[in-house]
Amino acid sequence: MRISELAAEADVSIATIKFYLREGLLPEGERSSATQATYRADHLERLRLIRALIGSGVSISQARSVLDAIDRPPTNAYDLLGTAHAATMTRTADAVDTTEAEKLVRRLGSADGRCDDVVLGAIARALGQIEEAGFQVADDVMTAYLDAMRRIARAEIAGVPTDSTEAAVKYVVLGTILVEPLLLALRRAAEQIAAAERFGTH
Amino acid sequence: MRISELAAEADVSIATIKFYLREGLLPEGERSSATQATYRADHLERLRLIRALIGSGVSISQARSVLDAIDRPPTNAYDLLGTAHAATMTRTADAVDTTEAEKLVRRLGSADGRCDDVVLGAIARALGQIEEAGFQVADDVMTAYLDAMRRIARAEIAGVPTDSTEAAVKYVVLGTILVEPLLLALRRAAEQIAAAERFGTH
Numbered sequence: 001m002r003i004s005e006l007a008a009e010a011d012v013s014i015a016t017i018k019f020y021l022r023e024g025l026l027p028e029g030e031r032s033s034a035t036q037a038t039y040r041a042d043h044l045e046r047l048r049l050i051r052a053l054i055g056s057g058v059s060i061s062q063a064r065s066v067l068d069a070i071d072r073p074p075t076n077a078y079d080l081l082g083t084a085h086a087a088t089m090t091r092t093a094d095a096v097d098t099t100e101a102e103k104l105v106r107r108l109g110s111a112d113g114r115c116d117d118v119v120l121g122a123i124a125r126a127l128g129q130i131e132e133a134g135f136q137v138a139d140d141v142m143t144a145y146l147d148a149m150r151r152i153a154r155a156e157i158a159g160v161p162t163d164s165t166e167a168a169v170k171y172v173v174l175g176t177i178l179v180e181p182l183l184l185a186l187r188r189a190a191e192q193i194a195a196a197e198r199f200g201t202h
Numbered sequence: 203m204r205i206s207e208l209a210a211e212a213d214v215s216i217a218t219i220k221f222y223l224r225e226g227l228l229p230e231g232e233r234s235s236a237t238q239a240t241y242r243a244d245h246l247e248r249l250r251l252i253r254a255l256i257g258s259g260v261s262i263s264q265a266r267s268v269l270d271a272i273d274r275p276p277t278n279a280y281d282l283l284g285t286a287h288a289a290t291m292t293r294t295a296d297a298v299d300t301t302e303a304e305k306l307v308r309r310l311g312s313a314d315g316r317c318d319d320v321v322l323g324a325i326a327r328a329l330g331q332i333e334e335a336g337f338q339v340a341d342d343v344m345t346a347y348l349d350a351m352r353r354i355a356r357a358e359i360a361g362v363p364t365d366s367t368e369a370a371v372k373y374v375v376l377g378t379i380l381v382e383p384l385l386l387a388l389r390r391a392a393e394q395i396a397a398a399e400r401f402g403t404h
Binding site: 045048049051052053055056076077078081082085089104105108109110115116119120122123125126127129130132133134135137138140141143144145146147148149150151152153154155156157158159160170171174175176178179180181182183184185186187188189190191192193194195196197198199200201 | 247250251253254255257258278279280283284287291306307310311312317318321322324325327328329331332334335336337339340342343345346347348349350351352353354355356357358359360361362372373376377378380381382383384385386387388389390391392393394395396397398399400401402403
């Protein structure tokens with residue numbers, strides 16, 4: 001199909017498609033003349049994926065890393081997860097104290113209190129911001145967070161498909177990133193329901 | 203204290219403080235001369251809170267709404283939660299189909315399948331992006347998400363302090379917003395631990 005048909009099918013503007021082509025997110029179509037290129041169904045699929053990633057708050061350069069991981073996957077599902085996480089988290093140069101973060105990771109079930117440094121740093125920074133703001137997470141609430149995340153992760157990882165690497169990559173990368181806005185919105189809905197139960201709505 | 207001392211105490215630049223003053227996030231200090239103002243301990247506390255909000259990905263205008271809610275709180279804890287949620291979620295003009303989102307809210311425990319429209323819209327949009335990307339959340343994983351969020355919300359709402367409105371406001375507003383980066387980082391750590399358990403690390 002032509003670029004105009006691709007745009008109509010994916011419901012995006014031609015200018016947006018040209019931007020993704022320039023940024024290397026979408027592969028070039030096959031040249032059919034000096035001024036025209038032909039796009040296939042897999043271009044449309046890739047375009048929808050790019051839209052979904054950007055719509056989930058992933059930056060252009062993070063989207064590029066994610067698409068690279070899908071195109072050139074690591075061989076092990078554990079490394080894959082690391083790639084997906086690294087592509088979508090900010091690695092900062094600031095040294096942060098990770099003592100409390102390591103304690104939480106141990107409570108999550110890691111015997112040696114270790115996970116990827118990017119993730120450990122993200123936990124430490126999140127704890128730092130909570131403390132900075134003068135807020136405290138009560139211990140029973142923290143326990144609920146850890147239990148909840150452990151259950152979620154086990155259900156998610158149990159579902160990683162093992163029949164094809166491509167399927168595993170898509171599952172891990174997209175499941176990590178695209179589900180985040182859903183989880184945060186579900187938490188807010190659950191909070192409203194729990195607040196209505198405790199305080200009434202008037 | 204002077205603005206330079208406030209900057210040193212909070213570890214931010216004087217330019218940043220002036221920006222927050224111009225944006226109305228930080229109240230003006232008391233004028234002590236034509237060119238100097240004096241700041242108190244509550245300015246420092248407010249400044250730390252602003253830093254924590256901005257650091258959690260809250261925009262300047264969202265931070266203003268959150269601070270307004272803290273300064274002029276609604277009387278009911280349920281309305282408070284709505285204010286905190288509305289201040290930090292994007293209300294879009296796009297009509298979205300909320301049928302699936304309402305089903306999830308009912309599974310969360312709301313008899314009439316209702317929560318605030320902003321939250322319902324956010325769930326619907328998150329589901330739409332997942333579908334757009336060609337990804338599916340398996341039903342047992344979705345059940346794990348709903349169970350986890352229900353547990354988290356009950357623990358959080360059970361802890362809302364009822365002795366002072368100000369304490370309740372701070373708890374609800376800050377607990378909602380500041381905990382989000384922590385939860386997402388804990389989920390990633392839990393995923394890495396679960397992946398290591400299932401696939402090994404080599």
